[in-house]
Amino acid sequence: QTHPDYTAHYSREATRAPEALDAFWMPFSANRQFKSAPRLMASASGMFYRTVDGREVLDGTGGLWCCNAGHARPRIVQAVQQQIATLDFAPTFQMGHPLPFTLAERLSAIAPGHLNHVFFTNSGSESVDTALKIALAYHRARGEGQRTRLIGREKGYHGVGFGGISVGGLPNNRKFFGSLLPGVDHLRHTLDLQRNAFSRGLPEHGAELADDLERLVLLHDASTIAAVIVEPVAGSAGVVLPPKGYLKRLREICDKHGILLIFDEVITGFGRVGKAFAAQRFDVMPDMITTAKGLTNGCVPMGAVFVSDAIHDAFMHGPGNMIELFHGYTYSGHPLACAAALATLDTYAEEGLFEQAITLEERWADAIHGLRDLPNVIDIRNIGLIGAIELAPRPGAPGTRAYDVFTRCFHEENLLIRVTGDVIALSPPLILTEAHIDRIFRTLAHVIAETA
Numbered sequence: 001q002t003h004p005d006y007t008a009h010y011s012r013e014a015t016r017a018p019e020a021l022d023a024f025w026m027p028f029s030a031n032r033q034f035k036s037a038p039r040l041m042a043s044a045s046g047m048f049y050r051t052v053d054g055r056e057v058l059d060g061t062g063g064l065w066c067c068n069a070g071h072a073r074p075r076i077v078q079a080v081q082q083q084i085a086t087l088d089f090a091p092t093f094q095m096g097h098p099l100p101f102t103l104a105e106r107l108s109a110i111a112p113g114h115l116n117h118v119f120f121t122n123s124g125s126e127s128v129d130t131a132l133k134i135a136l137a138y139h140r141a142r143g144e145g146q147r148t149r150l151i152g153r154e155k156g157y158h159g160v161g162f163g164g165i166s167v168g169g170l171p172n173n174r175k176f177f178g179s180l181l182p183g184v185d186h187l188r189h190t191l192d193l194q195r196n197a198f199s200r201g202l203p204e205h206g207a208e209l210a211d212d213l214e215r216l217v218l219l220h221d222a223s224t225i226a227a228v229i230v231e232p233v234a235g236s237a238g239v240v241l242p243p244k245g246y247l248k249r250l251r252e253i254c255d256k257h258g259i260l261l262i263f264d265e266v267i268t269g270f271g272r273v274g275k276a277f278a279a280q281r282f283d284v285m286p287d288m289i290t291t292a293k294g295l296t297n298g299c300v301p302m303g304a305v306f307v308s309d310a311i312h313d314a315f316m317h318g319p320g321n322m323i324e325l326f327h328g329y330t331y332s333g334h335p336l337a338c339a340a341a342l343a344t345l346d347t348y349a350e351e352g353l354f355e356q357a358i359t360l361e362e363r364w365a366d367a368i369h370g371l372r373d374l375p376n377v378i379d380i381r382n383i384g385l386i387g388a389i390e391l392a393p394r395p396g397a398p399g400t401r402a403y404d405v406f407t408r409c410f411h412e413e414n415l416l417i418r419v420t421g422d423v424i425a426l427s428p429p430l431i432l433t434e435a436h437i438d439r440i441f442r443t444l445a446h447v448i449a450e451t452a
């Protein structure tokens with residue numbers, strides 16, 4: 001695979017003055033901090049980024065948990081190029097084009113059995129808000145319009161829409177933005193370093209934390225609760241795994257009280273934990289699944305909400321030609337996104353990439369748990385090709401220790417990792433090899449040791 005020649009671009013970008021980095025207000029970033037040592041990518045291929053100053057950087061994070069098949073895969077590139085020249089855009093309100101219909105069929109074939117209907121969005125945040133709205137409208141369509149409460153979980157991340165930050169449980173994403181949605185409550189989170197530190201795969205202890213939903217049912221009455229939304233594996237909070245049996249118990253309690261269960265699989269979807277969805281890996285079936293990221297391998301923005309037959313059918317029996325759901329985006333089912341997604345699904349299937357996350361899981365687990373005796377390491381968590389290393393915070397300066405590891409890895413070791421707080425999070429493209437695994441953890445071992 002060849003790259004365009006970016007040489008001229010590199011030298012121009014590499015000398016970009018700090019003032020030239022002001023106009024773009026960066027998402028979830030401190031512009032000031034970024035400007036002191038810019039990290040700018042110029043191109044990408046397979047497992048690697050190339051920076052504007054010409055370095056090859058190993059991608060330990062699949063972009064932002066999204067490039068599950070690696071970068072610039074020719075089949076996906078060609079599909080998008082062909083599509084833009086053929087049909088660049090067509091509305092999907094009251095008309096359409098064939099691609100989203102084909103894609104939705106392909107997607108429902110890999111989703112859990114009863115999730116046969118797909119609503120397209122442009123991002124994970126939009127998928128979450130869409131799922132919450134469908135839940136509310138579903139109960140209303142069935143004559144249970146009093147079910148308006150939504151339940152999230154502490155430490156949950158569900159994007160940045162008002163719905164998502166309301167059910168989300170990360171204080172910084174909520175506290176600057178007013179009173180949020182009314183009628184939202186939160187389950188306790190499941191991170192327990194006392195009982196579960198250094199678990200391999202799912203932690204043993206904590207299934208009973210699902211019973212916290214019974215507390216909220218007692219408090220609010222089941223007849224007022226529409227839905228519970230959780231990430232099967234929480235990513236942005238620093239990789240929090242569900243204790244064994246926890247999700248099953250949550251499902252049982254939801255069933256008992258007629259509450260919908262939504263899995264937010266924006267990061268776990270599309271092979272990250274060894275199956276198409278974490279629902280299948282953990283054998284717990286939600287009523288809806290929210291996705292984005294790996295759906296198009298990250299290359300064109302797209303999200304999708306998978307909806308059960310039962311929910312979908314409740315909307316489809318209205319009179320005449322009534323619109324079933326007053327909701328949608330100009331770009332729902334966008335041709336470029338559909339083309340990218342179809343080529344991405346082909347790539348996943350042909351290369352067996354979901355299975356690859358299972359094949360490499362033991363090797364990945366051995367390698368990451370090999371870091372447990374390093375200084376300041378207080379927990380290590382893993383499942384599929386997800387990994388997290390939690391460091392003890394520096395007294396008075398939380399987050400700085402992991403951030404130092406991140407910047408050293410990037411600037412000195414040509415390795416891209418991700419940090420949230422003092423947790424180092426890893427989610428490499430599923431095409432990685434054992435040699436890449438060795439390099440990631442050899443590098444981390446020595447950088448963590450030196451950062452101490």
Ligand code: PMP
Pocket residue numbers: 122123124125126128157158159160231235236264265266267292293
């Ligand atoms: N839900 C989860 C679980 C996520 O991890 C993310 C993004 N990291 C989102 C929702 C939001 O997705 P987006 O940034 O595409 O809006």
